[in-house]
Amino acid sequence: MATTPDTTGLIDTPDLQLKWNEAPWDSVLFGFPVLQINQIEVRGPTAEADFSAFEACREQVQAGLVSCRLSHECLKESILLETRAFRFIEMVYHPEISQLQTIDLGIPLELTVSRANDIDLPVVQEIAGHAFHNERFHVDPRLDHAIGDKRYQNWATSSFKHPSQELYCVRDSQRVLAFFVTEMLADGTCYWHLNAVAPDAQGKGYGALAWRAMMHHARDTGAQRISTCIAARNHRVLNLYARLGFRFSPPEMTFHWFKEGQVD
Template identity: 30%
Template sequence: MRQPVMERTSGPGLELTHHLNPWDRATFQGNTASITTVSMTGTDGAAQTFAAFRDWCLENRVLLVDCRLRHDQLAECALLQGLGFRFIELAYRPAVTDLARFPPDPELTISPATEADRPIVSAIVAGSFQTGRLHADPQVGPELGTRRYVAWADNAFSTPGQSVLACGLNGKTISFMTLAERGPTRRQWNLTALPPEFQGQGLAKRMWKAILHYHHQEGVEEVTTAVSSLNTKSFNVLAAIGFRFPAPEINMHWCPFGPLNQADRV
């Protein structure tokens, strides 16, 4: 998977760093972009400086821009809202340590996913995801959101530094976890889901504890993840098993060519 190329737009009152997202091009059939940092140095000229970024988006045919701000960047949030960005969610990045306290689950198996699990994982993703920033944004919608999640999970099978774990119950794969390695003793959880028929039975909590035990056996000392304020079920389970939550980030969207779910974009 190609790595993004960081670019900078700066001028009176405003400085942005941003990049195109090559991993999204096939899903969106066009470019998306991320603003990684926003710094206001004053109010005079900020809108004019942003116009240069808008031109960059138009030149690159960027269909969707996402931007994450620190929770206390309220001036930047107000500026971007005035320029067409929409508030979508608060994004949390909790972490857990002391993995030795998590015992194995005698009924659940955790193991590296195989190629035979690949279509199972895709089917679970396609039928399970209902929350997330793309699903919540009425200018994007759940169809694109689900397609992006399916592609993300599928790419994890072949992307260097990423991997997929399968969770089995009674000899059947019922769930999964995609991971990113952050050094020999750290893992980042990315995507996971339970099919609707397994929800509401406490299996998510048991599965995540079993995965943490698996990580401890690997020598992992810390696990991090990301969770949306829209996903209250996952939020509560993570808190219940000991994840600690720092201050959130503000997540915003902007569609330079208008809503992605309309057929007559400019």
């Protein structure tokens, strides 16, 4: 009986440590295996030679895309990746606000926050399919934007009945202005996995109102802090986080490798 090639692996040599696994949700989206490098450390001069063991595995499983996210100071690792045909795609930040129970959030706003229901889901899917433009699957010039649109639609849809994530709608009366995918972590952090304002509501001041409404909601549900991730290209929302009092930990770099001819 034929065995299925393993999409998870580890290299641990004196000169290189590398750990990877499959991103199954992206494999379904693209129609071929997608891998992600979760850990990489260049330890010595033969790291590039040792990296070839990963490339052999990548070819064996017929992966068409590999992603890797590195802390901004990992220059030896980024040079190795670029030497092996990975390309820099984006920088991301991790906004966080702490002491949520004690800081002044101002008076609660008129916007309401509630769990998404079956009627809301198509509205959320429509927003998710048109609101994102700055993230890696949209800005990589080798990718069709429709792939990025579908990825965020899938993400929002999967959160609707996720065991630990929750999908919320921010409303002005009955109109859905924005959605947030959140998760309450064991340490008291409310993590915002994904959020967006409806395209027809953007540029009208609703972003600040929606974000503040969700901050109130996080505090009311017991969160001690809020954390999230955002692409550096999304400067308007970065500025919003800064105005709301969020702080930023050091950024990370994202790299993509594509198999030549695999993606149109």
